[in-house]
Amino acid sequence: MARTTTKDAxxxxxxxxxxxxxTPTNLKIIDxxxxxxxxxxxxxxxxxxxxxxFPFNSFLSGLLSCVGTAVLAxxxxxxxxxxxxxxKDLPPERAFADFVLCNLVLHLVIMxxxx
Amino acid sequence: MAAIExxxxxxxxxxxxxxxxxxxxxxxxxxxxxxxxxxxxxxxYESVIHEFDPYFNYRVTQFLTKNGIYDFWNWFxxxxxxxxxxxxxxxxxxxxxxxxxTLWWILNSLNIPLSVETVCVFTAxxxxxxxxxxxxxxTKEVKGTGAGLTxxxxxxxxxxxxxxxxxxxxxxxxxxxFALIFTFYLYIKTLNTGSLFYATLNxxxxxxxxxxxxxxxxxxxxxxxxxLLCIVTxxxxxRLYIAYAxxxxxxxxxxxxxxxxxxxxxxxxxHFASFLVFIIIHxxxxxxxxxxxxxxKMFKVAVTLIVSAGLAVCGAVMAVxxxxxxxxxxxxxxxxxxxLLDPTYASKYIPIIASVSEHQPPTWPSYFMDINVLxxxxxxxxxxxxxxxxxxxxxxxxxxxxSVYFSGxxxxxxxxxxxxxxxxxxxxxxxxxxxxxxxxKFQLLNLLQxxxxxxxxxxxxxxxxxxxDAAKPAKSEGIVKERPSKKNKKKEKxxxxxxxxxxxxxxxLLVLPLEASVIAILLLVLLGAFxxxxxxxxxxxxxxxxSIVLTSRTRDGLHVFDxxxxxxxxxxxxxxxxxxxxxxxxxxxxxxxxxxxxVIVDNNTWNNTHIATVGTAMSSPEKAAxxxxxxxxxxxxxxxxxxxxxxxxxxxxxxxxxxxxxxxVFPHIKEPDYLRDGQYRIDSQATPTMLNCxxxxxxxxxxxxxxxxxFDRVRxxxxxxxxxKLTHFEEVFTTHHWMVRIYKLKPPKNRIRGKTxxxxxxxxxxxxxxxxxxRKRNPWx
Numbered sequence: 001m002a003r004t005t006t007k008d009a010x011x012x013x014x015x016x017x018x019x020x021x022x023t024p025t026n027l028k029i030i031d032x033x034x035x036x037x038x039x040x041x042x043x044x045x046x047x048x049x050x051x052x053x054f055p056f057n058s059f060l061s062g063l064l065s066c067v068g069t070a071v072l073a074x075x076x077x078x079x080x081x082x083x084x085x086x087x088k089d090l091p092p093e094r095a096f097a098d099f100v101l102c103n104l105v106l107h108l109v110i111m112x113x114x115x
Numbered sequence: 116m117a118a119i120e121x122x123x124x125x126x127x128x129x130x131x132x133x134x135x136x137x138x139x140x141x142x143x144x145x146x147x148x149x150x151x152x153x154x155x156x157x158x159x160y161e162s163v164i165h166e167f168d169p170y171f172n173y174r175v176t177q178f179l180t181k182n183g184i185y186d187f188w189n190w191f192x193x194x195x196x197x198x199x200x201x202x203x204x205x206x207x208x209x210x211x212x213x214x215x216x217t218l219w220w221i222l223n224s225l226n227i228p229l230s231v232e233t234v235c236v237f238t239a240x241x242x243x244x245x246x247x248x249x250x251x252x253x254t255k256e257v258k259g260t261g262a263g264l265t266x267x268x269x270x271x272x273x274x275x276x277x278x279x280x281x282x283x284x285x286x287x288x289x290x291x292x293f294a295l296i297f298t299f300y301l302y303i304k305t306l307n308t309g310s311l312f313y314a315t316l317n318x319x320x321x322x323x324x325x326x327x328x329x330x331x332x333x334x335x336x337x338x339x340x341x342x343l344l345c346i347v348t349x350x351x352x353x354r355l356y357i358a359y360a361x362x363x364x365x366x367x368x369x370x371x372x373x374x375x376x377x378x379x380x381x382x383x384x385x386h387f388a389s390f391l392v393f394i395i396i397h398x399x400x401x402x403x404x405x406x407x408x409x410x411x412k413m414f415k416v417a418v419t420l421i422v423s424a425g426l427a428v429c430g431a432v433m434a435v436x437x438x439x440x441x442x443x444x445x446x447x448x449x450x451x452x453x454x455l456l457d458p459t460y461a462s463k464y465i466p467i468i469a470s471v472s473e474h475q476p477p478t479w480p481s482y483f484m485d486i487n488v489l490x491x492x493x494x495x496x497x498x499x500x501x502x503x504x505x506x507x508x509x510x511x512x513x514x515x516x517x518s519v520y521f522s523g524x525x526x527x528x529x530x531x532x533x534x535x536x537x538x539x540x541x542x543x544x545x546x547x548x549x550x551x552x553x554x555x556k557f558q559l560l561n562l563l564q565x566x567x568x569x570x571x572x573x574x575x576x577x578x579x580x581x582x583x584d585a586a587k588p589a590k591s592e593g594i595v596k597e598r599p600s601k602k603n604k605k606k607e608k609x610x611x612x613x614x615x616x617x618x619x620x621x622x623x624l625l626v627l628p629l630e631a632s633v634i635a636i637l638l639l640v641l642l643g644a645f646x647x648x649x650x651x652x653x654x655x656x657x658x659x660x661x662s663i664v665l666t667s668r669t670r671d672g673l674h675v676f677d678x679x680x681x682x683x684x685x686x687x688x689x690x691x692x693x694x695x696x697x698x699x700x701x702x703x704x705x706x707x708x709x710x711x712x713x714v715i716v717d718n719n720t721w722n723n724t725h726i727a728t729v730g731t732a733m734s735s736p737e738k739a740a741x742x743x744x745x746x747x748x749x750x751x752x753x754x755x756x757x758x759x760x761x762x763x764x765x766x767x768x769x770x771x772x773x774x775x776x777x778x779x780v781f782p783h784i785k786e787p788d789y790l791r792d793g794q795y796r797i798d799s800q801a802t803p804t805m806l807n808c809x810x811x812x813x814x815x816x817x818x819x820x821x822x823x824x825x826f827d828r829v830r831x832x833x834x835x836x837x838x839x840k841l842t843h844f845e846e847v848f849t850t851h852h853w854m855v856r857i858y859k860l861k862p863p864k865n866r867i868r869g870k871t872x873x874x875x876x877x878x879x880x881x882x883x884x885x886x887x888x889x890r891k892r893n894p895w896x
Contacts, residue, residue: 005420008416008419008420009420011413011416012413012416012417012420015409015410015413016405016408016409016413016417019408019409020408023408056378057371057378060368060371060378060381061368064364064367064368067364068361068364068365068368071360071361071364072311072361074356074360074400075311075314075356075357075360075361076311078353078356078357079309079311079357083407084353086309086352086353086354087309087353090309090310095311098310098311098312098315099311101311101312101315102311102312102314102315102361102365105315105318105319105365106364106365106368109365109368109369109372110368112372113368113371113372
């Protein structure tokens with residue numbers, strides 16, 4: 001039972017890897033950015049768990065800025081992905097401009113809330 | 116052929132242009148209508164701020180315009196909740212005051228010198244016009260321009276919204292309803308277009324809503340519910356992700372930015388739904404993504420693996436969360452939200468919330484009064500939303516269902532039902548008009564053609580075209596007359612040649628007989644006329660009373676009762692600036708705003724114990740009440756008394772709440788002491804505790820001098836105890852109609868054990884026969 005499970009898991013990983021390798025480079029870059037943001041958020045949570053959450057607004061703004069920019073990058077990836085039929089009329093420059101605008105608003109709020 | 120096509124295209128462009136210009140003018144008229152229907156109170160009375168809460172907002176706006184925004188943000192108000200004070204910057208929703216302050220500042224910098232009061236009075240009508248335009252935009256996204264215009268026209272007049280946004284009702288809901296509808300519009304727009312730009316705007320509109328009203332929790336729970344509904348019904352799409360996920364992150368941050376919300380944005384249960392659905396939507400998005408890149412067999416393997424591992428992790432996280440939430444006694448919800456979910460909660464645990472008249476459940480007639488005809492157009496609209504069902508229409512259906520539930524719990528939330536009802540009714544009316552006019556057009560076309568068919572001729576294409584072309588100018592006047600001008604629907608040009616084709620098309624278009632359609636349109640127009648008449652009546656008669664000035668019609672004409680302002684003006688001119696005034700919490704805001712004196716409790720009922728102290732004092736005998744008031748440094752006590760003129764909202768009618776709230780904190784106040792046969796009475800059958808309490812004495816002191824019988828016009832009886840003297844208080848002012856009575860606390864005498872011989876003073880000329888305290892040891896006589 002366990003052996004079939006591990007074999008299944010390995011087969012799963014192989015197929016995932018091969019499927020992912022075929023995605024275009026620009027999407028891979030966006031994925032890397034998302035991974036980086038999530039990783040930073042996890043580090044912040046670990047730090048808070050160790051040191052305590054005293055200026056809670058700073059912790060909250062740091063965490064939410066990482067999560068926020070990850071979410072926005074995922075939205076950008078959705079809009080730029082050529083396989084997405086819903087967004088084929090949207091020029092990628094416009095998607096990127098929206099991404100930048102939303103990030104600007106997000107970071108303006110963050111800077112205000114950081115204290 | 117090409118020429119005909121070009122001609123058709125030009126015609127459609129012209130038609131679209133004409134429709135757009137017409138829509139613009141209609142919207143302009145709707146805005147003017149929304150503004151002017153709210154002006155009745157200004158015309159009937161004067162440009163004055165109404166009720167109680169708006170006076171606080173007005174005072175805060177005055178402070179803002181005088182001292183600037185930094186002082187406003189850091190303002191600590193020591194003239195209220197004496198001796199506690201109130202942090203205004205941290206406990207007020209700043210949206211309304213900042214909006215009005217900005218309007219005033221813009222107008223003044225353009226050299227239009229309007230006073231702050233004028234700007235405050237007219238803020239609500241301006242924003243109701245904006246709300247009507249926002250409703251047009253929202254409904255246009257759901258069903259199209261025709262429905263949008265109808266919904267906007269309905270919202271401009273709906274009585275429920277008028278009641279909270281007349282000129283002079285300067286309260287949070289005036290701008291909050293506009294913010295609510297606008298946020299919903301931007302959410303639906305993002306959902307329909309999938310554009311991140313609109314998602315940003317949506318978050319900013321949500322920020323404006325959080326600034327304006329505590330009802331923003333409705334938005335942050337409705338949108339996750341809708342996202343969950345879409346996921347569960349299989350309508351997940353990447354546009355839903357773009358509409359929802361940035362809103363949660365940005366919205367939470369922006370909500371935490373407003374001081375009155377602060378960290379509640381992440382810590383209270385009201386926001387947990389949004390986080391839960393945030394996690395769920397990410398899981399769903401990941402599942403769809405993996406499904407897209409894997410083969411079906413591998414996907415099944417992945418599912419089994421993930422489900423087994425994930426369930427364990429999920430269970431652990433849920434256990435931790437539940438443990439955290441269960442430790443708080445209210446499970447993390449605030450008192451007001453809990454009373455919405457469980458309507459009996461407030462009456463059992465929090466008498467303050469239960470006592471506010473706006474928090475009572477509405478009666479059935481109030482539905483008909485407040486949304487009138489819309490009440491039975493709403494189900495038709497719900498059905499119309501299902502044909503066909505889209506993301507936007509499912510959202511509106513969810514909105515109306517939840518708002519109907521909440522309006523059933525608290526009458527104040529009828530206000531949230533009003534936009535939903537208008538949208539639904541607009542959709543229903545527009546669909547109905549569409550079907551009827553289509554039928555009329557089709558039937559008329561048929562009528563003119565059937566003559567040819569009856570003659571036995573087969574109609575060729577050319578002759579049919581010429582026939583329709585010839586019939587069109589003759590018909591167009593007839594059609595324009597019957598079709599209401601709000602329509603901008605697409606024209607269906609069906610070439611009707613043969614009877615079979617005709618009948619098939621007839622069936623597909625759901626065409627009704629001609630006479631039925633004409634009569635139906637006339638009836639619908641009549642329905643609209645009834646609605647308009649009712650709305651104007653409600654605005655003029657029912658909802659325009661400023662409640663600070665009262666009028667009544669007598670045989671001699673109009674009689675005006677301006678007692679409240681008279682009393683506040685007396686306080687302002689005849690007392691010291693630092694004197695403290697005690698009254699029931701209803702009048703706190705008005706006293707600080709108009710009389711400019713420090714009060715003990717006011718309408719922002721946040722401190723139950725402090726209010727209970729005042730309630731206990733009002734329910735205690737004179738000496739105990741004097742002690743309590745003296746410990747609070749009170750100099751003047753203000754009571755409202757309606758017995759002479761028949762004003763029913765006076766303090767004796769509110770007395771039961773004073774007893775209940777006071778008894779909730781101080782156990783020596785027991786409600787049964789004041790009841791005779793389960794009723795509060797002030798006539799000769801009243802209990803001795805009732806006849807000796809401070810409220811009774813301050814209300815009825817010297818009342819017998821008015822008509823000799825001491826007949827109370829509100830309670831419709833003679834009072835129980837007619838001749839008595841006040842030992843610890845002295846009357847300093849009673850207004851013209853005895854509606855407001857002001858008393859001063861007597862200072863204690865210097866010598867306690869004084870002479871027993873009675874000294875001649877202004878107040879004690881004759882002893883009262885019913886004095887129970889021993890005369891020998893009473894130092895105040």
